[in-house]
Amino acid sequence: MKIAVCIKQVPDTTEIKLDPVKGTLIREGVASIMNPDDKGGLEMALQLKEKHNAHITVITMGPPQADDILREAYAMGADRAIHLSDRKFAGADTLATSYALAGALRSSEYDIIITGRQAIDGDTAQVGPQIAEHLDIPQVTYVEELTVKENNKLLIKKSTEEGYQMVEVSTPCLLTVLSSAGNARYMTVRGIVEAYTRDVEVWSADDIEVDQTKLGLKGSPTRVFKSFTKGAKAAGQIYEVDTEEAVDIILEKLTEKFII
Amino acid sequence: MDKSIYKDVYVFVEQRENKIQSVAIELLGKARELADELGEKVVAVFLGYNIQSKAKELIAYGADKVLCVEDDALEYYMTEPYTQAITQIVKSRNPDIFLFGATTIGRDLGPRLSARIGTGLTADCTGLAISEEKELLMTRPAFGGNLMATIICKEHRPQMSTVRPGVMRTKPKDETRQGEIEMVKVDFDKSKFKVRILENVKEEKSLIDITQADILVSGGRGVGCVEGFEALSDLAKVLGAEVSASRAMVDAGLIPQERQVGQTGKTVRPDVYFALGISGAVQHLAGMEESEYIIAVNKDKGASIFNVADLGIVGDLNQIVPALTRRLKKIRTNQQ
Amino acid sequence: MDFSISKKEILFRQMLREFTEKEVSPLAAEVDEQERFPMETVEKMAKLGIMGIPIPIEYGGSGGDNSLYAIAVEELSRACATTGVIVSAHTSLCASPIYEFGTLEQREQYLPNLASGKWLGAFGLTEPNAGTDASAQQTTALLDGDHYILNGTKIFITNSTYADVFIVMAMTDRSLGTRGVTAFIVEKDSPGFRIGKKEKKMGIRGSATCELIFENCMVPKENILGKENRGFSIAMKTLDGGRIGIAAQALGIAQGAMDETVKYVKERKQFGRPIGKFQNTQFQLADLQMKIEAARLLIRSAAFKKDNKMPFTVDAAYAKLYASELAMEMTNKAIQFHGGYGYTREYPVERMMRDAKITEIYEGTSEVQRMVIASNLLK
Numbered sequence: 001m002k003i004a005v006c007i008k009q010v011p012d013t014t015e016i017k018l019d020p021v022k023g024t025l026i027r028e029g030v031a032s033i034m035n036p037d038d039k040g041g042l043e044m045a046l047q048l049k050e051k052h053n054a055h056i057t058v059i060t061m062g063p064p065q066a067d068d069i070l071r072e073a074y075a076m077g078a079d080r081a082i083h084l085s086d087r088k089f090a091g092a093d094t095l096a097t098s099y100a101l102a103g104a105l106r107s108s109e110y111d112i113i114i115t116g117r118q119a120i121d122g123d124t125a126q127v128g129p130q131i132a133e134h135l136d137i138p139q140v141t142y143v144e145e146l147t148v149k150e151n152n153k154l155l156i157k158k159s160t161e162e163g164y165q166m167v168e169v170s171t172p173c174l175l176t177v178l179s180s181a182g183n184a185r186y187m188t189v190r191g192i193v194e195a196y197t198r199d200v201e202v203w204s205a206d207d208i209e210v211d212q213t214k215l216g217l218k219g220s221p222t223r224v225f226k227s228f229t230k231g232a233k234a235a236g237q238i239y240e241v242d243t244e245e246a247v248d249i250i251l252e253k254l255t256e257k258f259i260i
Numbered sequence: 261m262d263k264s265i266y267k268d269v270y271v272f273v274e275q276r277e278n279k280i281q282s283v284a285i286e287l288l289g290k291a292r293e294l295a296d297e298l299g300e301k302v303v304a305v306f307l308g309y310n311i312q313s314k315a316k317e318l319i320a321y322g323a324d325k326v327l328c329v330e331d332d333a334l335e336y337y338m339t340e341p342y343t344q345a346i347t348q349i350v351k352s353r354n355p356d357i358f359l360f361g362a363t364t365i366g367r368d369l370g371p372r373l374s375a376r377i378g379t380g381l382t383a384d385c386t387g388l389a390i391s392e393e394k395e396l397l398m399t400r401p402a403f404g405g406n407l408m409a410t411i412i413c414k415e416h417r418p419q420m421s422t423v424r425p426g427v428m429r430t431k432p433k434d435e436t437r438q439g440e441i442e443m444v445k446v447d448f449d450k451s452k453f454k455v456r457i458l459e460n461v462k463e464e465k466s467l468i469d470i471t472q473a474d475i476l477v478s479g480g481r482g483v484g485c486v487e488g489f490e491a492l493s494d495l496a497k498v499l500g501a502e503v504s505a506s507r508a509m510v511d512a513g514l515i516p517q518e519r520q521v522g523q524t525g526k527t528v529r530p531d532v533y534f535a536l537g538i539s540g541a542v543q544h545l546a547g548m549e550e551s552e553y554i555i556a557v558n559k560d561k562g563a564s565i566f567n568v569a570d571l572g573i574v575g576d577l578n579q580i581v582p583a584l585t586r587r588l589k590k591i592r593t594n595q596q
Numbered sequence: 597m598d599f600s601i602s603k604k605e606i607l608f609r610q611m612l613r614e615f616t617e618k619e620v621s622p623l624a625a626e627v628d629e630q631e632r633f634p635m636e637t638v639e640k641m642a643k644l645g646i647m648g649i650p651i652p653i654e655y656g657g658s659g660g661d662n663s664l665y666a667i668a669v670e671e672l673s674r675a676c677a678t679t680g681v682i683v684s685a686h687t688s689l690c691a692s693p694i695y696e697f698g699t700l701e702q703r704e705q706y707l708p709n710l711a712s713g714k715w716l717g718a719f720g721l722t723e724p725n726a727g728t729d730a731s732a733q734q735t736t737a738l739l740d741g742d743h744y745i746l747n748g749t750k751i752f753i754t755n756s757t758y759a760d761v762f763i764v765m766a767m768t769d770r771s772l773g774t775r776g777v778t779a780f781i782v783e784k785d786s787p788g789f790r791i792g793k794k795e796k797k798m799g800i801r802g803s804a805t806c807e808l809i810f811e812n813c814m815v816p817k818e819n820i821l822g823k824e825n826r827g828f829s830i831a832m833k834t835l836d837g838g839r840i841g842i843a844a845q846a847l848g849i850a851q852g853a854m855d856e857t858v859k860y861v862k863e864r865k866q867f868g869r870p871i872g873k874f875q876n877t878q879f880q881l882a883d884l885q886m887k888i889e890a891a892r893l894l895i896r897s898a899a900f901k902k903d904n905k906m907p908f909t910v911d912a913a914y915a916k917l918y919a920s921e922l923a924m925e926m927t928n929k930a931i932q933f934h935g936g937y938g939y940t941r942e943y944p945v946e947r948m949m950r951d952a953k954i955t956e957i958y959e960g961t962s963e964v965q966r967m968v969i970a971s972n973l974l975k
Contacts, residue, residue, distance in 0.1 A: 013543075016406045025406055071607060095375060121403050123523070124383040126371035129339075133375035138454040139339055141368040155458075160364050162276070163463035168456045187611045189645035189658035189668075196604050221380030221416035225397065227409040236554075238572035240561065243579040247587055250555060250580075253571055257553060259475065259499070259532060 037116025075191035091217030098130030283361030289431030292322035309335035319439035380413035405546030426471035475501035482537015540565030627802035642713020656708035673848025677951035678802035684841030690717025718759035720750035737766035779827035788813030799950035920955035
């Protein structure tokens with residue numbers, strides 16, 4: 001069984017702070033990490049490796065420093081790593097990104113392609129399904145659990161707002177995984193010792209079968225018109241009083257607003 | 261590209277078990293605004309099986325026209341049948357704008373459609389507006405909510421956008437509105453239907469929808485334990501409110517995910533939001549700062565939550581919450 | 597000399613930090629309070645290869661080196677010094693000497709299970725009358741046919757209750773003094789061997805510190821480690837490696853105490869501002885931070901030399917002496933900065949100070965380290 005996992009290196013957005021004076025993001029000193037949902041996806045793939053002897057390829061599209069998450073994936077147990085790196089990919093929105101990744105994934109016959117639900121920087125949750133469309137394979141999103149059945153079928157537990165669905169899909173297919181990195185395994189010592197000695201295949205735009213006009217900024221239907229930090233909602237009144245007085249103040253406000 | 265052939269604001273009306281989802285109603289209201297500004301129409305796209313009778317309601321909520329597709333292939337949402345149906349509609353009707361709810365279904369359907377049609381999609385928009393050039397300006401949070409970005413889709417149509425439930429205000433129903441209902445026939449390529457639903461299971465969690473609550477009593481790290489949340493439940497009960505929480509409390513297993521407010525949880529705009537023991541990290545604010553009135557209680561005078569709270573109390577919530585509950589109970593019994 | 601930190605080390609420290617935060621930190625207070633050996637943590641560490649970091653892959657180890665091993669002990673000790681010493685004693689004092697001095701058969705028999713963490717290791721040198729004067733060994737070993745018969749007592753042995761394999765020193769020829777000591781590999785089920793009383797200690801309270809009692813204990817003669825009567829030098833060389841581990845433990849304790857203190861002085865307000873704003877606080881913490889960095893470099897240097905098969909005895913002594921005295925100083929100051937709260941168990945710093953003290957004593961007291969350094973200096 002051959003599985004590909006798409007992973008992305010992202011800034012740890014839980015650590016990003018706003019410069020209160022300039023109103024811009026302070027990005028220095030913020031660690032780069034493997035996107036948590038992608039790590040969850042990798043963990044799911046590694047469990048399939050343990051159960052069914054699957055071969056795991058991790059792939060990322062990113063600048064040179066994205067190499068670090070491929071090494072981390074190796075240290076967790078991945079078998080092969082592909083780094084899509086080329087200036088021509090820069091400025092891509094989700095459609096152009098998914099197009100590039102699909103171009104790379106087309107080079108091998110994968111039974112299952114796994115992506116995380118969404119990245120914590122872009123927060124769109126779009127790239128996975130868009131890759132599936134480019135590759136013309138079925139997709140199942142919000143996957144919680146997966147069982148391999150005979151005849152190239154997968155039995156999937158899919159999360160919904162009301163509960164869950166049990167869904168059957170044939171491979172090849174693409175899955176977006178809900179599980180967060182909290183359940184992902186640790187890297188092993190041996191995995192880490194060997195991680196940086198292993199081969200990572202670096203592919204440029206010329207190495208994949210794509211129409212290069214559909215890559216990067218040029219291939220992106222959407223672009224950022226402007227970005228801004230939200231103005232702080234003006235603070236209201238702050239009281240530092242004892243308990244009973246605090247309750248008085250709250251009750252007064254609730255009465256004003258006809259809550260009580 | 262001749263953009264003049266693309267007209268009208270389309271809304272995907274999501275239904276589950278033939279019940280129209282509130283996000284669709286919210287989007288019809290917003291679509292009405294956008295269409296009025298553009299001088300165009302609002303078209304509701306309504307897919308399902310045995311849903312025809314519900315189409316009229318959509319007119320009352322703002323649609324000028326309802327394109328209704330009835331087929332047993334559409335009874336339960338699945339990616340391929342829905343994508344095929346909507347693609348055919350888009351290709352034959354050339355909408356200018358297409359809005360979807362950012363629900364489990366919307367986030368499955370939107371990207372697949374955008375890639376099939378070859379157009380841009382902007383997810384989780386919190387703001388939609390029309391620019392001077394008559395283009396859709398789609399504003400959304402990024403970087404975990406630390407940044408706002410306004411996105412445009414200049415040379416591709418339709419301009420697609422998903423919007424989270426609870427973000428747009430529901431406009432009141434207007435039964436006097438007139439509109440057209442058109443039944444549309446779609447030709448499906450069933451060889452592409454490779455996914456089967458075997459079972460649909462409802463779990464307890466479906467009964468809670470914090471995005472519909474008028475008052476939320478929300479707890480964070482300062483609450484920290486089971487007893488703490490019990491005190492919050494007591495307060496919520498006497499107020500007729502729902503309990504919600506920050507991500508930290510969900511991660512700690514103290515409260516189910518359906519009650520999480522924030523960037524990776526739900527977006528809420530209740531009339532009153534009690535932020536108790538919540539520091540006010542950006543990811544949490546992203547989910548609640550549009551609340552009408554925010555009351556924050558926190559031990560730490562410097563907590564960021566006080567920057568957005570309308571009423572801030574620096575104090576011990578373990579004292580204040582029970583005291584408040586007691587006084588409210590007394591008031592209620594006096595009222596009775 | 598290359599001072600840069602490799603990407604491999606960065607990734608390694610990241611893993612250890614995540615592991616420690618999730619698995620070790622939450623148990624630290626309980627391990628101390630209940631004097632509980634955190635066996636579940638040992639099992640988790642075993643799965644990741646943390647119990648065999650410097651042991652080569654061909655013997656079931658992780659194929660790492662002493663630099664990585666030192667980082668691991670430091671990171672674990674930052675949260676829990678007990679967990680740090682369990683790994684340190686097992687790795688430096690049992691698995692490593694079997695690798696370095698064992699025969700092929702001994703390596704093949706013992707290393708795979710030790711390196712994989714299936715077995716836990718320990719080291720028995722110290723006796724009631726032989727502490728700093730380790731040469732005054734009274735445990736005897738007499739050859740009787742195919743076996744040596746051991747008689748005597750060892751005390752203050754780390755990991756004892758849970759260990760499967762022990763490296764034990766015993767006197768085979770009293771007339772030769774230190775040249776009459778032999779090192780033995782003793783398995784826990786050996787007839788005539790038992791674990792004695794457990795010590796109630798000031799710190800590292802989760803560590804199982806007990807007596808080893810040998811009463812006509814039978815050890816097969818194939819279990820001599822190294823050569824007969826050459827055991828003392830093996831013990832000394834083993835302790836050199838162990839000192840890198842203890843230095844790392846002490847550094848971890850100091851770093852943990854510093855992290856707690858920095859957090860506290862930023863939050864705690866007196867006289868209208870955080871106490872971190874007072875120059876008294878800043879100057880003291882600056883000095884301690886400098887020392888922490890110095891300790892880290894001394895440890896790195898000793899580990900580097902050991903990894904490159906250079907003499908490292910004195911370097912290990914520098915590292916152990918410096919880091920352990922720093923750990924005491926840092927934890928003492930940490931409590932002081934925390935004020936009354938630091939004296940309570942609500943904050944971890946009082947435990948850190950109780951844990952720190954032993955690092956000045958075991959695996960060679962600070963006095964012994966000074967003897968080693970002076971002897972090298974003045975030879």
